[in-house]
Amino acid sequence: MQTHQYDVVIVGAGxxxxxxxxxxxxxxxTAVLSKxxxxxxxxxxxxxxxxxxxxxxxxxxxxxxxxxxxxxxDYLVDQDAAEVMAREAIEAVLDLEHxxxxxxxxxxxxxxxxxxxxxxxxxxxxPVRRACYAADRTGHMILxxxxxxxVKQDVAFFNEFYALDLxxxxxxxxxxxxxxEPVRVAGVVAHDLATGEAHIxxxxxxxxxxxxxxxxxxxxxNAHTLTGDGMALAFRRGIPLEDMEFFxxxxxxxxxxxxxLSEAARGEGAILRNSEGERFMERYAxxxxxxxPRDMVARAMANxxxxxxxxxxxxxxxxxxxxxxERAQIDAKLPDITEFARTYLGVEPYTEPVPxxxxxxxxxxxxxxxxxxxxxxxxxxxxxxxxxxxxxxxVSVHGANRLGTNSLLDINVFGKRAGIAAAAYxxxxxxxxxxxxPEATMVAQLERMLSGKGGERVADLRRALQESMDLGxxxxxxxxxxxxxxxxxxxxKARYPSVTVQDKGRAFNTDxxxxxxxxxxxxxxxxxxxxxxxREESRGGHFREDFPLRDDVRFMKHTMAYLRPAATGDGTExxxxxxxxxxxxxxxxxxxx
Amino acid sequence: MAEQPEIAPEQxxxxxxxxxxxxxxxxxAQPGGRPDAVGAFDVTLRIRRFxxxxxxxxxxxxxxxxxxxxxxxxxxxxxxxxEVDGSLTFRRSCAHGICGSDAMRINGRNRxxxxxxxxxxxxxxxxxxxxxxxxxVVKDLVVDMEPFFASYxxxxxxxxxxxxxxxxxxxxxxxxxxxxxxxxxxxxxxACTSSCPVFWTDGQYFGPAAIVNxxxxxxxxxxxxxxxxxxxxxxxxxxxxxxxIFNCTDACPRGIEVTKAIQEVKxxxxxxxx
Numbered sequence: 001m002q003t004h005q006y007d008v009v010i011v012g013a014g015x016x017x018x019x020x021x022x023x024x025x026x027x028x029x030t031a032v033l034s035k036x037x038x039x040x041x042x043x044x045x046x047x048x049x050x051x052x053x054x055x056x057x058x059x060x061x062x063x064x065x066x067x068x069x070x071x072x073x074d075y076l077v078d079q080d081a082a083e084v085m086a087r088e089a090i091e092a093v094l095d096l097e098h099x100x101x102x103x104x105x106x107x108x109x110x111x112x113x114x115x116x117x118x119x120x121x122x123x124x125x126x127p128v129r130r131a132c133y134a135a136d137r138t139g140h141m142i143l144x145x146x147x148x149x150x151v152k153q154d155v156a157f158f159n160e161f162y163a164l165d166l167x168x169x170x171x172x173x174x175x176x177x178x179x180x181e182p183v184r185v186a187g188v189v190a191h192d193l194a195t196g197e198a199h200i201x202x203x204x205x206x207x208x209x210x211x212x213x214x215x216x217x218x219x220x221x222n223a224h225t226l227t228g229d230g231m232a233l234a235f236r237r238g239i240p241l242e243d244m245e246f247f248x249x250x251x252x253x254x255x256x257x258x259x260x261l262s263e264a265a266r267g268e269g270a271i272l273r274n275s276e277g278e279r280f281m282e283r284y285a286x287x288x289x290x291x292x293p294r295d296m297v298a299r300a301m302a303n304x305x306x307x308x309x310x311x312x313x314x315x316x317x318x319x320x321x322x323x324x325x326e327r328a329q330i331d332a333k334l335p336d337i338t339e340f341a342r343t344y345l346g347v348e349p350y351t352e353p354v355p356x357x358x359x360x361x362x363x364x365x366x367x368x369x370x371x372x373x374x375x376x377x378x379x380x381x382x383x384x385x386x387x388x389x390x391x392x393x394x395v396s397v398h399g400a401n402r403l404g405t406n407s408l409l410d411i412n413v414f415g416k417r418a419g420i421a422a423a424a425y426x427x428x429x430x431x432x433x434x435x436x437x438p439e440a441t442m443v444a445q446l447e448r449m450l451s452g453k454g455g456e457r458v459a460d461l462r463r464a465l466q467e468s469m470d471l472g473x474x475x476x477x478x479x480x481x482x483x484x485x486x487x488x489x490x491x492x493k494a495r496y497p498s499v500t501v502q503d504k505g506r507a508f509n510t511d512x513x514x515x516x517x518x519x520x521x522x523x524x525x526x527x528x529x530x531x532x533x534x535r536e537e538s539r540g541g542h543f544r545e546d547f548p549l550r551d552d553v554r555f556m557k558h559t560m561a562y563l564r565p566a567a568t569g570d571g572t573e574x575x576x577x578x579x580x581x582x583x584x585x586x587x588x589x590x591x592x593x
Numbered sequence: 594m595a596e597q598p599e600i601a602p603e604q605x606x607x608x609x610x611x612x613x614x615x616x617x618x619x620x621x622a623q624p625g626g627r628p629d630a631v632g633a634f635d636v637t638l639r640i641r642r643f644x645x646x647x648x649x650x651x652x653x654x655x656x657x658x659x660x661x662x663x664x665x666x667x668x669x670x671x672x673x674x675x676e677v678d679g680s681l682t683f684r685r686s687c688a689h690g691i692c693g694s695d696a697m698r699i700n701g702r703n704r705x706x707x708x709x710x711x712x713x714x715x716x717x718x719x720x721x722x723x724x725x726x727x728x729x730v731v732k733d734l735v736v737d738m739e740p741f742f743a744s745y746x747x748x749x750x751x752x753x754x755x756x757x758x759x760x761x762x763x764x765x766x767x768x769x770x771x772x773x774x775x776x777x778x779x780x781x782x783x784a785c786t787s788s789c790p791v792f793w794t795d796g797q798y799f800g801p802a803a804i805v806n807x808x809x810x811x812x813x814x815x816x817x818x819x820x821x822x823x824x825x826x827x828x829x830x831x832x833x834x835x836x837x838i839f840n841c842t843d844a845c846p847r848g849i850e851v852t853k854a855i856q857e858v859k860x861x862x863x864x865x866x867x
Binding site for chain 2: 036037039040041042044045093094097098099100102103104105106107108109110111134135137140141144148149151152194223224225256257259260336340343344345457458459501502503505506507508509510511
C-alpha cells in the first residue's frame with residue numbers, strides 16, 4: 001500500500017476533470033486520478049457543439065440562453081445556476097479557442113455557430129444559431145485540447161487508477177450530523193489497475209469528475225466504463241443524490257445499437273420520418289419540429305413506434321433522413337456520424353434514411369452542488385473540501401431535461417469553477433485526519449470478490465439489470481413498470497454478494513473491476529427507480545403514463561435520495577427527501593414548442 | 594474495402610500465424626442473452642494470451658462464439674470474457690471508434706476491435722487477435738502505452754502563441770482551418786505507430802502518431818512554435834526515419850492520411866514554409 005499527499009485530488013480526467021486541473025494545478029499541488037487514459041474519456045464522444053451566445057452569425061444574448069435552459073429543463077432547473085452557465089459560456093468558449101481548439105469558422109474567421117434543439121431566439125420565437133462546433137467531433141476536440149494543455153502544464157496524472165472509496169471525517173450514513181457540525185473530505189482510496197495495489201490519496205480538497213452512469217441501461221450511447229463511480233462513492237458515504245429519476249434518452253441512437261448520432265444532423269436540416277414517410281414532429285412541436293428538446297422528440301419517436309408507424313421488419317424504429325442534404329454539407333459538417341451509419345448498420349446516409357431509436361444518454365441528476373461546485377450533504381450544509389463538476393454533479397443546470405450542447409458547456413464552466421474553488425479551499429486548511437485503516441473497506445470488498453465462491457457471474461446480473469431498466473424505466477414509465485424493475489433490482493442486489501470473479505490475479509484484473517462497477521450500477525439503478533416511483537407526475541425526461549401531466553403543486557421540487565439505516569433495523573435503504581427549486585426570473589409555464 | 598496485407602518486410606511470414614508459441618485446446622460458448630437469431634453465425638478467435646503472474650510464455654488460445662450480423666470483434670471478445678474466461682484482458686471504453694482504447698492486431702492488421710464487424714471477416718478461418726506490436730505486453734491484449742505517450746509529449750502537442758490572447762477569438766479563415774483538419778482527428782490509439790516496421794525495430798523513433806500531432810500544430814495559422822517542433826523532428830529519431838511504407842495510413846481508424854502528413858512535415862523542414 002502506498003500513501004500520497006496532495007492539496008487537490010481530482011477524480012476523473014474527462015472534460016470537467018481536466019478543465020479543473022488546468023486551474024488547480026497552477027495554484028495548488030494537484031493530482032488527477034483516472035480509471036482510463038485521459039484521452040479515452042467519454043467527453044470525446046460528444047459531437048454536436050457547445051452553446052454560447054456569441055452572436056457571431058445572428059443576434060443572440062445569454063439571457064435567451066438562460067431562458068431556453070430553464071424551459072428545456074421543464075422548470076426544474078435552478079435558475080441562478082443556469083444564469084451562471086449561460087453568462088460564463090462566452091468566456092468558456094473563448095478560453096477553449098485560446099487554448100487552440102479548432103472550431104469551424106465563418107468566412108470572416110470568427111467561430112461559426114449552428115442550430116441545436118431547444119435553443120431559440122427571444123424566448124422561443126425560432127431556432128437560433130448558438131452552438132459553436134468543430135465538425136461533429138466537438139467533444140473530441142475539447143478533450144484533446146484540454147489534454148494538450150495539461151501536457152503543457154505538466155499536470156500529474158495517475159492513469160488507470162480506480163477511485164473506489166471516498167474518505168470523510170464523519171460517518172454520514174450511520175447517524176444524522178447537524179448542519180452546523182463541520183464535515184470534511186480527507187481523501188480517496190484508489191486501486192492501481194496495473195499492479196492491483198491500494199493507494200491512499202490524502203487531500204485537502206477532492207473534486208469528483210467521474211461522468212455519468214449510462215450503463216444502468218442496456219441501450220445506451222455511453223461507454224462501457226460509464227458506471228457512475230463518483231455518484232456511487234458519494235452515495236455510499238451518506239451524501240445525497242439529487243434528481244436521479246431524470247435520465248435523458250437521446251432521440252437518435254443507431255437502432256439496435258444505441259450509438260449516438262448527433263442532434264447536429266437535425267440542426268443541419270435532417271428530418272425524422274415514420275413508416276409512412278411522414279415528418280411526424282410537425283404534429284408534436286409545430287413551431288420548431290425536429291429541433292424540439294430531446295425528451296419531447298424521444299417520446300414522439302417511441303409513440304410513433306407504439307402506434308404502429310415504426311419502420312423496418314419489426315416496425316421498431318423510425319428513420320433520420322439526410323438524403324435531401326448536399327453531400328458536401330454532410331462531409332464538412334457531419335462526417336463522423338455518417339461514417340457510424342455506414343460502419344455499423346451498412347447504411348449510406350447520402351441515399352438512404354438511417355434507422356434510429358432513443359438511447360440512454362445522460363444523467364441530469366447526480367451529486368448535489370452549489371453554484372461554486374461545493375458538494376451538499378443536506379439541503380444547505382456542504383462537505384468541506386469536496387467538489388463535483390460535470391455529469392457526476394447536479395448543480396442543477398439541466399433540471400428535468402438537458403438541452404443539447406449544455407453538457408460540454410457544463411463541464412467547462414463548472415470544471416473551471418471547481419478547480420479554482422478547490423485550490424482556494426486547500427490554501428486555507430491543513431489536511432484532515434484520516435479515518436482509521438482508511439483502505440480497509442476497499443480492500444475487504446476486493447478480497448471478498450477474489451476469494452468468493454458464490455458462483456454468480458457479473459455478466460448475468462448486469463444483463464438482467466440493464467434489460468429490466470430498459471423495460472421498466474425508459475422513455476415511458478408507470479407504477480407497474482417501475483415496481484417490476486425495482487423488484488428485479490432488489491433481487492439482483494441480494495445475489496450480488498455471491499458474485500465471483502474468474503481472474504484471481506493482481507495485475508490488470510479487469511474482471512474484478514467489472515464486478516465492482518456492477519455494484520455501483522445496482523445502487524444507482526435503485527436510486528433512479530425509487531425516485532421515479534415517488535415522482536407521480538411527468539416532467540422533462542421523466543414521463544409517467546399513469547400521471548401524464550406536470551404537477552407543480554406537488555412536485556416543483558428536487559428529489560434528494562439518501563442512503564440511511566433501514567427502518568427495519570436491518571441494513572440500509574434509500575430514503576427520499578426534497579429540496580426547493582431556485583426560481584429567479586422565470587415562473588413555470590406550460591412547455592410548448 | 595479490400596484487405597491488403599500489412600507490409601512487414603522482416604516479419605511477413607509471421608503475420609496471422611501462431612509462430613512458435615504453444616496453442617491451447619479450443620474453448621467455446623453459446624453465449625447467454627444472444628438468441629439464435631436469423632443470420633447468427635459462429636466465429637473462432639485465435640487470441641494471443643500472456644499472463645505475467647503465471648510467469649509463463651505467451652501462448653495462443655482458440656475460442657468459438659456465436660455472433661450476430663451487427664457484432665463487432667469487440668462484442669466477441671466481450672462474449673468470451675463474460676461467458677467463458679473472465680481473465681481475458683483487453684482495454685475498451687466507448688465501443689464505437691472514438692476513444693482509441695482497443696487498438697489491436699486483427700488478422701495481422703492494426704484495427705480498433707470496435708470498428709471491425711465480424712461479418713466482414715472470413716468466418717471459415719480463425720481470426721487471429723494479438724496485441725499491437727513494438728510496445729511491451731502487460732497482459733493478454735494490453736500493452737504498455739507510456740512510451741507511446743512519451744513520444745507524443747516530446748513534440749510539444751499544444752498551441753504555442755506569443756503575446757496576450759485577444760479579448761475575443763483569434764481569427765482563422767475556413768481555408769486556414771482546413772489546412773490541418775485531417776490531423777485533428779487523431780485519437781491517440783497507437784494503431785499507426787505500432788504498425789510501423791521502423792518503430793518495431795527502433796523504439797526510439799517518434800513514430801507516426803507523434804508526427805501527426807506535431808503536424809496538427811505546425812500547420813495551424815495561430816501557432817508560432819512550428820520551427821521549434823521541426824527542430825525536434827529533425828532529430829535522428831525524427832521524420833527522416835519514415836520509409837513511406839504506408840502501413841500507418843492503412844492502420845488509421847480515423848482515416849487520417851498519416852503518411853501524407855509526415856511527408857508534409859518533411860517538406861516543411863526543407864522549405865521552412867508552413
